[in-house]
Amino acid sequence: MANKRMRIRSADTVFSHQMWLISFKVVGTGSFGVVYKAKLSSTGECIAIKKVLQNKRYKNRELQVMRMLTHKNVILLKFFFFSSGEKKDQLYLNLILEYMPVTVHRVARQYSKLQKAMPLLYVKLYTFQLFRALAYVHNIGICHRDVKPQNMLVDPETAVLKLCDFGSAKQLIIGEKNTSYICSRYYRAPELIFGATNYTNSIDVWSAGTVLAELLIGQPIFPGDSTIDQLVEIIKVLGTPTKEHIQQMNPNYKEQSFPCVKGCPWSRVFGVGTCPKAIELVSLLLVYTPSDRPTPLSACAHTFFDDLRATECKLPSGRAIPSCTDFSAEELGNEKQLAPLLCPRLSEFSCVDALSITGSTLSASLSRSMPASNKFPPPNGTDTSAGL
Incomplete structure (x- = not known):
């Protein structure tokens, strides 16, 4: 050219x-x-x-x-x-x-060739920014439908990540059928494998969960050779889906019997030395029932990413990390109760005035966002952006 x-x-x-x-x-x-x-x-x-x-x-x-x-x-x-x-x-x-110089896929391969694990700081930075990007696109009614490391671009010097390739993206409308043969196989949500045509934005959340798992273990967590083998790989880890699971994934699926397989404990999937908070987040993201998966913004608020919200967090070069606390009111959308978790230092919270979060309002928001374990804010239960 x-x-x-x-x-x-x-x-x-x-x-x-x-x-x-x-x-x-x-x-x-x-x-x-x-x-x-x-x-x-x-x-x-x-x-x-x-x-x-x-x-x-x-x-x-x-x-x-x-x-x-x-x-x-x-x-x-x-x-x-x-x-x-x-x-x-x-x-x-x-x-x-x-222009962005490299993909997360290529960065991950470089670490694999050296037989080294990707530093946890970069795993956190890349996946946090991925969830933040998904929160934004879902909030305006778009489902990406092809989340994978090859579609995550990064600048190695700044660690800034940008989601790319919207060739499969679509606005999902309730009642409108969509193709189930979408998304690259390793990152394909189980409801797609079961032939669902009325899926929600939670297919992107599943894909993001597989990306997080891949960066932690250095290889795809579900490396299926075919569509059927992909389901087998998922069952090896999650166990056989129940009738209720299948009903939630695709109510029109013609019932078939599956051999009863017990799931593998997540601690065994990742092995000794893997960050417990990372394992906890993966276990919340990779579940059969789509509505049980957290929203991308809730994933950003998980304690796995708390280090990124600390002022002293720096890149190995000494450079400041990309800001992870500058959420706007538009980004928070209908999940403003997560603001105290996402923006713990109000002086850096760019949408305080717009949200009028002060005093008792802030305290009430925090209490609503924290479950009894004080570890993870509850998901909305249903994907509120699915019908946009």
Whole structure:
């Protein structure tokens, strides 16, 4: 792809203008198309260009979804343009995105090759920012549907993470059927394997739970070779799902008998030396009943991430970690009772004025958010964003 002068459109306006794109280099390929690294000649800024063939038989919502998204942990769409292919009637969508150097998948592989565990600080930072990104996209009614380490971009110097690839993303509407053959296999929620078509945003929560587990053990926790084998891998850990579990995952599933398998204790799955709080969080995320999984924001409030809320927390380089306490009122949405857990230092709580959390209101919010164990705020019970 040579240097090109293109007429491109800004992601947040209807205006278009000419711009030179230079120094093209292929940095990624896949079933979706090709990703290039390039520069904007006017500023010298590095950008990524995702070039995707538009298939008339497949509804591509990526541009529509990405124009809705503006969040520190979601890859930013800057511009876009359409281009013709070599064959007649071929049309490509080109998304001009902010550039991030590496994926979490590649970072994790580097540690695996060295036979080292990823430092727990990075596990916390990457998964916290993933949950924060999911909380944002779910709050505006979008389900990502392909959460995996390959779709988590990071800057190794700053440890900032951004969720990317919204090619499978969709607004889930109650009563509207969706395809169950979605999400990469290792990270696919069990209700999808059982053929559910009326699933909720909690499929993303399951995927995020498998990512957390993978970063802790250094390999996928459920490495199935096929759809059936994927279910077998899940059953090895969680045990055989009950009739009630299956009913909750897919009420239309035709009952089949499964061999009775007892679940494996989480302590044995992870082994000696794994952070107990991390194991506890995984055990809450990876459950059969979708409505029993915590919301992404509740996951952010888990004690596993408490270190990230401390002022003295630094990267090994001495650099400050990405801020983990600057939640806005928009981000908190209908879970404002979590504010005292997510933003423990009110001086750093950017939405205090908007929420009017003071005195007894703050105390009441805290008591509502903490269960008897004082370890984990209760999930909402149902995914309130599923019907948006």
